[in-house]
Amino acid sequence: MAEEKRVIHDEQQTIEIDLRQPGVAAFWAWVWPGAGHLYQRRYAKGLLFMIAILSTWFFGLFLGEGRVVYASFKQPMPRWHYICQLGVGLPALPAIVQNRRVSGSPPKEPLFGGWMAPPQQPVVLDMEDELGYWHKTLNYRFEMGTLYTMVAGLLNILAIYDAYAGPLIIAHDGKRRKDEKANGDKRTGDHRPDEKPSPGVPPGESAADTSAQK
Amino acid sequence: MSLLFAATQNQLWYAAPLIVAISLVYGATRHELMGAVLHQAFRTAVWIVGFMLIIFAVLSLISWWT
Numbered sequence: 280m281a282e283e284k285r286v287i288h289d290e291q292q293t294i295e296i297d298l299r300q301p302g303v304a305a306f307w308a309w310v311w312p313g314a315g316h317l318y319q320r321r322y323a324k325g326l327l328f329m330i331a332i333l334s335t336w337f338f339g340l341f342l343g344e345g346r347v348v349y350a351s352f353k354q355p356m357p358r359w360h361y362i363c364q365l366g367v368g369l370p371a372l373p374a375i376v377q378n379r380r381v382s383g384s385p386p387k388e389p390l391f392g393g394w395m396a397p398p399q400q401p402v403v404l405d406m407e408d409e410l411g412y413w414h415k416t417l418n419y420r421f422e423m424g425t426l427y428t429m430v431a432g433l434l435n436i437l438a439i440y441d442a443y444a445g446p447l448i449i450a451h452d453g454k455r456r457k458d459e460k461a462n463g464d465k466r467t468g469d470h471r472p473d474e475k476p477s478p479g480v481p482p483g484e485s486a487a488d489t490s491a492q493k
Numbered sequence: 494m495s496l497l498f499a500a501t502q503n504q505l506w507y508a509a510p511l512i513v514a515i516s517l518v519y520g521a522t523r524h525e526l527m528g529a530v531l532h533q534a535f536r537t538a539v540w541i542v543g544f545m546l547i548i549f550a551v552l553s554l555i556s557w558w559t
Contacts, residue, residue, distance in 0.1 A: 434518045
């Protein structure tokens with residue numbers, strides 16, 4: 280797989296980002312938040328993603344006492360939240376293992392005291408509604424924990440995209456944005472290193488942009 | 494209005510870490526340099542809080558009206 284580099288203009292500085300193998304970086308970014316950036320040697324951003332996303336994830340897990348992340352696709356209560364939570368990668372995968380154990384044939388006892396195991400379903404007469412019990416005991420912390428872990432998973436999808444394609448540079452102030460619009464440059468100074476500039480064309484602008492201004 | 498505020502003020506604190514995390518991650522996906530990331534994160538956080546305040550004002554108004 281070919282390594283890829285990208286040149287961007289951020290805060291009036293030109294930076295060359297070595298994306299290495301973007302597909303591999305994206306995979307690592309999914310497996311463990313920030314790992315894709317560490318693989319690309321973008322250490323500051325890697326640590327930022329790791330701390331921000333994982334602290335959100337584990338705080339949510341702590342709020343929900345490990346009950347808010349579980350994989351269950353049984354009707355009538357499928358856990359669709361898990362699709363968002365799965366975005367965080369490896370930290371969400373024990374829920375799959377627990378689901379396989381509990382819903383296997385014959386069913387086995389969940390590991391780690393039921394951590395990330397789905398509640399017993401369906402609820403039958405003379406049997407405690409486990410999901411209802413979680414809601415009752417955890418109260419609003421069940422919802423908060425679910426929200427935190429879902430947000431962590433969704434944030435990691437942004438981080439995965441950043442590992443794959445680099446940052447999406449946007450204009451800071453309205454004036455600059457207005458100027459760029461007037462010049463017909465919608466890419467805000469972003470270009471690929473293999474893009475050869477035409478003579479007399481400033482970096483970040485293509486010959487087509489310059490001809491449009493004329 | 495006071496009932497709405499009283500009911501939510503404790504749980505509102507749970508929004509603070511989320512706003513910080515979302516702002517930082519969003520800023521980091523828009524810039525490469527840490528200074529620009531933090532600047533963008535601050536702008537995003539202000540935007541989110543402002544949006545929440547507007548929603549709070551609208552809900553308070555509805556609560557007061559009914």
